[in-house]
Amino acid sequence: MELKDKLKYSLSFMGQLQKLILINIIFFIFPLLLNTFLWLLELKDLTILDYFVVEADLMSLIFKPWSLITYGFLHGSFSHLFWNMIMLFYFGNILVNYFGDKRLLNVFFNGILFGGVIYITSYNLFPVFEGVSSKMIGSSAGVMAILFYITSYNPNHTIRFFFVNIKLLYIAVFLLIMDIIRIPLENSGGHIAHLGGALIGFLMFKSFNGIDFVDIYTKLILKKNNKKIKRNKTNSGPDLDQKKIDFILDKISESGYESLTKEEKSYLFKASNKKK
DSSP: OOHHHHHHHHHTTSOHHHHHHHHHHHHHHHHHHHHHHHHHTTOTTOOGGGGTSEESOHHHHHHOTTHHHHGGGOOSSHHHHHHHHHHHHHHHHHHHHHHOHHHHHHHHHHHHHHHHHHHHHHHHHSGGGTTOOOEEOOSHHHHHHHHHHHHHHOTTOEEEETTEEEEHHHHHHHHHHHHHHHTTTSOHHHHHHHHHHHHHHHHHHHTOOOOOHHHHHHHHHHHHHHHHHHHHGGGOOTTSOHHHHHHHHHHHHHHOGGGSOHHHHHHHHHHHTOOO
């Protein structure tokens, strides 16, 4: 098995929360390595990351609409990454335990998206930001969406923090107030985006489903896997039962990839990588 296949196989056994954290870590380390490489080539003014950060300027959004999502995987410092990942780990685990991996991803990505939209809207609406050039990065809006989603479901759920049990409601209210207070003091856009994430988390729990990012992604993966399986069908041999493959794909379509057992994930992995 090649290294690429080994990595794909290992990732297939990771939960979606762990994958989110891993992706954030990779996207933090990679720019640092890239910066060193560019420095050695005396290309210090080449700002590749600007293509992935979200900006308040509407024209910028027209030319890089993907930045409404990609900004949520970039962080400005180790402490920025560390605290976001700590909160994502704690709050994300609670959401997964209550609702599963698919809901986690949908709430997180809707939080990132809506946080970015609120940020851009605010900078183009309020007079205080007129003429201000601003960029934003960080996954905090997604984390806030998760926090307010689970708080709306069970505000009395407690977590252990430095030997003290604290209710989710108290944490959510504290962070909300802090964001509101700090808007005129520092990082205005970031705190506004946090509020946007909190709002969409609350709304998604109450009635608004948001965009089903997982469904879109699953359909793309299923389409890709179906093409692979069709190519391998004539030479699958007795060890690969097409009916079992179809059953696994139907299960993914109905309940998501994480509903599969380890054996089913392994079986599907072997089927999709079977050579002609």
